[in-house]
Amino acid sequence: MATRQYSFYPGCSSQKGASSSNYLTSVQAMCEELDIQLNDIPDWNCCAASIGYAGGGELPRLTLSARNIALSEEHNPGQEIVATCAACWLSTREAAERLHEDQSLLAEANQALAEAGLKLKNETPIKHMVEALIEDIGYDALGAKVKKPLEGIKIAGYVGCQTNRPFGIDGESYENPRYLDKLVETMGADSVPDYEKKVQCCGGALAFSEPEKSQEMVKGIIEAAYDHGADMIVTPCPVCQMNVEVYQDQINQTYGTKFKMPVVYYSTLMAVAYGRSAKDAALNGQVIPAKKLEAIAAK
Amino acid sequence: MGDLNQAMIEKYRTNFLKEVEANVEEGEWVKMCMQCGVCSGSCPLGKFWDHPPQELFMMIRAGKRDEVLSSDSMWMCTSCYNCVVRCPRELPITHIMHGLAHYAKRLGLVPESQPTAAFAQMFWDNLMQKGRVNELKLGLKLYFMNGFGDGIKVALKHQKIGMGMLKTGRMSPMEAFGGHAVKDLKGFQSMIKKAQELEDQRIAEHGA
Numbered sequence: 001m002a003t004r005q006y007s008f009y010p011g012c013s014s015q016k017g018a019s020s021s022n023y024l025t026s027v028q029a030m031c032e033e034l035d036i037q038l039n040d041i042p043d044w045n046c047c048a049a050s051i052g053y054a055g056g057g058e059l060p061r062l063t064l065s066a067r068n069i070a071l072s073e074e075h076n077p078g079q080e081i082v083a084t085c086a087a088c089w090l091s092t093r094e095a096a097e098r099l100h101e102d103q104s105l106l107a108e109a110n111q112a113l114a115e116a117g118l119k120l121k122n123e124t125p126i127k128h129m130v131e132a133l134i135e136d137i138g139y140d141a142l143g144a145k146v147k148k149p150l151e152g153i154k155i156a157g158y159v160g161c162q163t164n165r166p167f168g169i170d171g172e173s174y175e176n177p178r179y180l181d182k183l184v185e186t187m188g189a190d191s192v193p194d195y196e197k198k199v200q201c202c203g204g205a206l207a208f209s210e211p212e213k214s215q216e217m218v219k220g221i222i223e224a225a226y227d228h229g230a231d232m233i234v235t236p237c238p239v240c241q242m243n244v245e246v247y248q249d250q251i252n253q254t255y256g257t258k259f260k261m262p263v264v265y266y267s268t269l270m271a272v273a274y275g276r277s278a279k280d281a282a283l284n285g286q287v288i289p290a291k292k293l294e295a296i297a298a299k
Numbered sequence: 300m301g302d303l304n305q306a307m308i309e310k311y312r313t314n315f316l317k318e319v320e321a322n323v324e325e326g327e328w329v330k331m332c333m334q335c336g337v338c339s340g341s342c343p344l345g346k347f348w349d350h351p352p353q354e355l356f357m358m359i360r361a362g363k364r365d366e367v368l369s370s371d372s373m374w375m376c377t378s379c380y381n382c383v384v385r386c387p388r389e390l391p392i393t394h395i396m397h398g399l400a401h402y403a404k405r406l407g408l409v410p411e412s413q414p415t416a417a418f419a420q421m422f423w424d425n426l427m428q429k430g431r432v433n434e435l436k437l438g439l440k441l442y443f444m445n446g447f448g449d450g451i452k453v454a455l456k457h458q459k460i461g462m463g464m465l466k467t468g469r470m471s472p473m474e475a476f477g478g479h480a481v482k483d484l485k486g487f488q489s490m491i492k493k494a495q496e497l498e499d500q501r502i503a504e505h506g507a
Contacts, residue, residue, distance in 0.1 A: 012432040015479045017471025019434055019464065043482045045430040048423065050378030053397040054404050054416055055423025058324040063494040067487070112494035116486030165380035174384045201343040201379035208441055209418035210375070213344055246460050287463040 002037035006132060007076035007124070009068055009092060011085040012046050013238045020085070020238035022285020026267040027084050027129065029280040033145050033271070034137065039079065041072045047091035050162070051205035059108055065095030066109045069126070070118040081126045084267075086162035086237035089128040093167060096126055128163050130236050130266065134179055135170050139186050147275035148299060149188025153292045155269070156192040156230035157181045158221060160240040161201050175199065180234060183266055187273040197224040202243040211247075212254075218244055219251050222261050231292055232262040234269055241265060246287050262290035272297050304406040306506035308364070315364045321505050324398025325391045332356035338382035338392050348372040352382060352392050355399070368408040373400045374415040405502070417444055427491065430481030435474035 014024040031038055045068060046052075048061045056064075069092065072081050083089035099106045099122055110120055127135075133142060157180025163169070169179045177199065181191035200221055203214025221244055225233050235241050245263035252259055264286065271281035278297040283290060311318035319326040332353065339351030350358060350372045358367050376396040383393050400416070403409050409416045418441060425437045442457070443450030454461075464470035481487050 012426075012479070013434065015431070017435075017468065017474055018479075019469045021469055022467065045481050045487055046426040046432050048426060050393075050397075051415075051419045052423045052426065053401045054419030055427075057401055057405070057495065057498045058398065059498040060491050060494040063490060067490060108497045109494070111497060112490045115489040115493045116483060118486075118490075161377075161379040161381075165384045201377050201381070203343075204377045204379065205418065205422070206344070206375070206377050206415055208438075209414040210344075213347060213375075217343060246463060249459055250456075285467045285469060287460075287467055287469075 003035040004132075004136065005037045005039060005079055006082035006127075007072040007079040008038035008040050009044055009072075009081055009083040009088055010040060011044075011083060011088040011238075013085060019242050022282035023084060023238055023241070023265050023267065025280070025282035025285065026265055026271045029271040029276045029282075030267045030274065033274040033276070034133075034142070036132075038082065039076050041068055041081070042075050043071060044068050047088050047095075049087040049091060049205065059105065059112070061091075062095045062098060062105065063109050063112045065092045066099060066113055066120045066122075067116065067118060068092060069096060069122060069124055070113055070120045073121050073124055074118070079124075080132075081124055082129055082132050083126070084129045084238075086128065086160070087239065089126065090162045090167070093126040096122055096124070128169075128236070130163060130179065130183075131169055134183075139182055142183070142270070143186040146186070146188060146273045148273055148296050150184075150269060150273050150293070150296060151188050152190075153232070153296075154190040154192065154228070154230050155184045156195045156225040156228060156233045157184055157198055158195070158225070158233045158235045158240060158244065158263075159198050160235060160237045161199070161204070162239075163236045164199055180236065180266065184234060184269070187269050189269070192225070192228040192230055195224060195228055195230075197221045202240050204239055204243075207239075207243045207247070211250075214243065215247055215251050215254065218247060219255055219257065219259075222248065222251070222259050223257070225261055226259075230261075232264055232290055234264050234266055236266055248288065260288055262286055262288045262293075264290050264293065268293065303503070303506055304408065307406065310506050313362070315362045315367070316360050318364070319359050319399075319402075322502055323395065323402045325394040326398060328390045328395060329356050329359050331388045331390055333388060335387060337385050337387065338390075341381040341385050343377055343379055343381065344375045347375050352396065355396075365408075367399065368403040368406060369410055370403075371410050371413055373397075373403075374409075374413050374419075376400070414444075427488070429478060430484055430487045431479045433474050433478040435470060435472070436478070438470075439475075 184191040207214040
């Protein structure tokens with residue numbers, strides 16, 4: 001039996017053929033090395049992220065998350081919920097807190113859940129994967145598993161918004177969280193502790209509806225990483241990863257820049273540092289290849 | 300929905316703040332704003348907002364109902380939570396912005412062709428179909444939002460991105476046929492229907 005087990009909420013974008021399927025692949029490799037067993041919440045549904053609010057009122061949106069928590073409590077009892085997507089984590093944890101504070105909303109949510117034969121106890125802690133790594137396992141134990149230190153790679157830790165605000169990682173500040181820098185150093189790479197865009201918003205879902213406004217912000221995020229001499233950017237959020245990686249060609253066209261900055265997940269770094277193959281680390285999921293990681297994985 | 304708007308106007312005629320408190324998500328917090336402006340200064344898209352959050356809060360108290368509910372501003376919220384963590388009074392500003400946007404939608408007051416309002420509705424409708432988001436269908440729907448001709452142009456502009464996502468396995472044409480879904484779709488849909496009924500009923504009673 002694995003050292004640790006969590007009830008896992010993978011989220012829509014992690015599914016096969018979806019935009020962060022590469023994230024899930026690298027998380028699985030990372031968890032195998034750390035002896036973490038992820039038990040999927042059976043039949044989980046979408047959380048509505050932070051953009052479902054036009055069509056979905058407060059109660060329907062809370063009910064979406066309530067269903068996931070209720071399914072977890074029924075099928076994975078006693079296990080803390082872990083999400084890898086920042087929006088999944090945020091929506092689920094917000095729903096749990098809101099339904100804890102407001103008994104009449106909870107009663108209504110349970111009335112709706114009853115239609116699907118479910119009931120929410122709402123007793124389950126909800127964590128982001130990074131929280132589980134740092135708070136439950138700790139940097140020392142994470143570092144002890146490193147087989148191939150990521151030496152000579154400089155990595156800008158782009159924390160973004162939703163793993164940082166409003167909940168964040170224990171002991172970190174909202175304005176200058178250091179956990180990604182510490183993780184980068186734990187894997188043997190060089191961090192950029194004074195990366196001034198580390199908590200800058202990338203536009204989130206507005207990358208789709210307001211692309212020009214979003215890409216202007218993404219430009220700053222990438223530019224600052226270059227200014228610090230970074231080889232790549234690392235992030236804990238699927239929306240950050242996609243927004244910062246895939247629009248670089250369009251940004252180059254608009255602004256005359258020559259960006260070609262790889263953007264990876266923390267789990268990509270960790271899978272490579274733990275000695276896993278390029279495939280297991282999902283390096284083939286990079287639209288902009290992370291060549292320095294490929295070289296280490298091939299060693 | 301025009302009827303609900305009229306009912307609300309008549310019900311709360313002299314007091315828009317009360318209307319917001321009763322009907323907008325986290326609306327009861329609005330009166331706590333002390334007009335310091337930290338939210339407005341912290342907003343990543345603040346320069347595009349006609350009325351930043353601080354101003355919206357004062358306008359609500361001043362009874363500027365039409366100006367607030369038909370505003371484009373709250374639709375520019377990226378959900379970055381900068382304002383939330385910096386607000387000295389700890390107002391859940393992000394949620395109030397979403398709440399105002401949703402309430403404006405409910406009353407049919409969203410400005411025409413607001414792109415985020417359109418995308419947010421598409422996202423919700425998409426996830427309601429199967430219980431999980433189908434990124435391919437959502438993307439295609441977004442491209443063709445302004446008609447077929449425009450859609451082709453947008454699709455061509457994004458062609459390279461699409462190829463990159465296909466090549467890396469992060470997009471699948473197979474999602475056009477069915478795609479990922481929750482197994483208990485019937486239970487899922489009746490659950491959401493019930494939640495919507497309960498909420499609609501609660502708000503209709505406020506307007507009665």
